[in-house]
Structures are given as structure tokens and as C-alpha cells.
Amino acid sequence: MNTTTATSHAPSNPGGAARFVATQTLLALDARHPYVAKSLIDAQDMHRTVMSGFSGWVDNDSPGARSQMNILSTWTADLRQARLNLVVQSSVPADWSGIPRAALAEPPETLTIDRTFRAGDRADFRTVVNPVRSIPAPPGSPPKTRGTRVPHTRPEHVKAWFSRRLQPSGEPATGPDGVTRIGGNADTERLALRMLPQVSSPAPHKGLRIARAEIKGSLTVTDPKTFVAALTQGIGHARAYSCGLILVR
Structure with missing residues (x-):
């Protein structure tokens, strides 16, 4: 692997x-x-x-x-x-x-x-991700109040989450919405996606709940340096809790 x-x-x-x-x-x-x-x-x-x-x-x-x-x-x-x-x-x-x-x-x-890896290389991959979206803090909240992360629970929303991180050839490594891309592109219609059970932790981490989804498919490398960065550092949140590793072969 x-x-x-x-x-x-x-x-x-x-x-x-x-x-x-x-x-x-x-x-x-x-x-x-x-x-x-x-x-x-x-x-x-x-x-x-x-x-x-x-x-x-x-x-x-x-x-x-x-x-x-x-x-x-x-x-x-x-x-x-x-x-x-x-x-x-x-x-x-x-x-x-x-x-x-x-x-x-x-x-x-x-x-x-x-x-x-070189541009144009193809690699089959598997990854388990923590697909979440951020909801801004309500109006009137104290300055620097962080928004709330809400998990995606529907496969089509998870697929959209992953698609935002794909990087078509010639596109920059950071998307227009500020999302870091992965240096590779894929046919999203051919992706296999499976929702996984949530993992959590009891006291003293009662608030820790990690939504997970498995994504499998084939990637074409478009930006080798960024692709290697994604393999090395992972993608998305909850990387300390076994999410974000991209395994390729």
C-alpha cells in the first residue's frame, strides 16, 4: 500500500x-x-x-x-x-x-x-475522511467566536465535499473558496462512497464525535508537489483520529 x-x-x-x-x-x-x-x-x-x-x-x-x-x-x-x-x-x-x-x-x-509521482500518473486510492462544513457564529457573537462544524451525513454531500478538493489540470493548489486541493483529479461519478459509523470518546472527551465516510476510486495526478503534500499530511479534519490518510497503489 x-x-x-x-x-x-x-x-x-x-x-x-x-x-x-x-x-x-x-x-x-x-x-x-x-x-x-x-x-x-x-x-x-x-x-x-x-x-x-x-x-x-x-x-x-x-x-x-x-x-x-x-x-x-x-x-x-x-x-x-x-x-x-x-x-x-x-x-x-x-x-x-x-x-x-x-x-x-x-x-x-x-x-x-x-x-x-509525475503529472498524468494514475493511482487507485482509498481514504476515510471527516466530512464537515462550518456554520458561522451567530450575529452578535463576541469577536473571534469560532463557527460550528456540522458533519455531512448524506453520500451526495460527502461527494461534493471531496470534489471541492480535487484539482483539475492547470488549476491552483488552493480553490477559490480557500480549500486546499490534493493535486489530483477524478471522475466523481466513478467514486465509491460509504458512510461509516461515527466514533466518539466517553469522559473526559464527551463532546468528541467524529463523522466518517470511506471514499474509493482512481486519481490522476495533476500537480505532483501538491499531491505528495496531500499524501504526507492528509486531508480534512480529525487527522488525529484516523481520518484523512490517502492510501494509494
């Missing part, structure tokens, strides 16, 4: 190439083990499981530790086989020795990804 943010409003140079380098680990975990079962029902615990592999790379109190190491993840649950399949991507190697041995259904499988 193969599975950085441009801000220029001028069209990016479609020529040239960009190199994507990362490490990915597939963790096959026993969903019946308490260590794994807790991660399945608590999004914050899943985040801790992912971050447990990267102790010591940055100071414990360093803000944005996840983004500094470009840590992204995604997971699927096979309830019939009682498996949690967790993919973790990062720009630094991980150490998974802290996971209880009994929680591992199989030894961790680690890959080094080193791939060069």
Missing part, C-alpha cells in the same frame, strides 16, 4: 515530479483483547494507541507532535475474524514494542514507501 500544504493561488507548474517517502505499518490486532477493544470504542484511546509507537521523537509537551512527525492512520474492523487492522503512516520509524504481545494477531508489517 502506498499510501505540505500548498497555499498559492497561482496555477502550479504541472511539469516535473515529486517524491513521496514515508513509512507505513500494518498492525493486525486481536479485537477481543482489552487493549484493542478499548481502542475500538474510544476514539481518544485509538489515538493513544497510534501515538504509542512514536515516543521520544519530540518533547512530551511539544505542541503538534503528530503533525511534526506526519503521523496519519486508518483502520478497519473485521468483526467476523475479531481483527482490528490498523495502518499507521509517518515520516519517522515507529516502535510498537509497547503493544502487549497478546494483543497482536500477527507481527507488525512495516514498509518503506519511496515513490515518485
Whole structure:
């Protein structure tokens, strides 16, 4: 599995190439083990499981530790086989020795990804995203009051959310509405989209609820540098909670 943010409003140079380098680990975990079962029902615990592999790379109190190491993840649950399949991507190697041995259904499988992308390259992809829209704060709210993020719950709205991030050839890396694009384009009619169960966290994170949707399809690279940025940094919100990783092959 193969599975950085441009801000220029001028069209990016479609020529040239960009190199994507990362490490990915597939963790096959026993969903019946308490260590794994807790991660399945608590999004914050899943985040801790992912971050447990990267102790010591940055100071414990360093803000944005996840983004500094470009840590992204995604997971699927096979309830019939009682498996949690967790993919973790990062720009630094991980150490998974802290996971209880009994929680591992199989030894961790680690890959080094080193791939060069050029304009016109095609890649099949899968991503799980947190599709949300922002509602501005009501009139009369105090200055700098943040708006409210509301999840999209209908597949057609999720498809529109993703379409805004596509980048047709010759278009800039930032859309007219300020959305960061992904350096690739796709036939939206051929995208496969599936709404996934929401994940949440109990106390002390009672307000944490993450809407999720899975998108699969084929992308054509239009802006290699921006495309590699999207692969490295992910897309959308909730990247700390296993959303936004684009896996390509």
C-alpha cells in the first residue's frame, strides 16, 4: 500500500515530479483483547494507541507532535475474524514494542514507501475522511467566536465535499473558496462512497464525535508537489483520529 500544504493561488507548474517517502505499518490486532477493544470504542484511546509507537521523537509537551512527525492512520474492523487492522503512516520509524504481545494477531508489517509521482500518473486510492462544513457564529457573537462544524451525513454531500478538493489540470493548489486541493483529479461519478459509523470518546472527551465516510476510486495526478503534500499530511479534519490518510497503489 502506498499510501505540505500548498497555499498559492497561482496555477502550479504541472511539469516535473515529486517524491513521496514515508513509512507505513500494518498492525493486525486481536479485537477481543482489552487493549484493542478499548481502542475500538474510544476514539481518544485509538489515538493513544497510534501515538504509542512514536515516543521520544519530540518533547512530551511539544505542541503538534503528530503533525511534526506526519503521523496519519486508518483502520478497519473485521468483526467476523475479531481483527482490528490498523495502518499507521509517518515520516519517522515507529516502535510498537509497547503493544502487549497478546494483543497482536500477527507481527507488525512495516514498509518503506519511496515513490515518485509525475503529472498524468494514475493511482487507485482509498481514504476515510471527516466530512464537515462550518456554520458561522451567530450575529452578535463576541469577536473571534469560532463557527460550528456540522458533519455531512448524506453520500451526495460527502461527494461534493471531496470534489471541492480535487484539482483539475492547470488549476491552483488552493480553490477559490480557500480549500486546499490534493493535486489530483477524478471522475466523481466513478467514486465509491460509504458512510461509516461515527466514533466518539466517553469522559473526559464527551463532546468528541467524529463523522466518517470511506471514499474509493482512481486519481490522476495533476500537480505532483501538491499531491505528495496531500499524501504526507492528509486531508480534512480529525487527522488525529484516523481520518484523512490517502492510501494509494
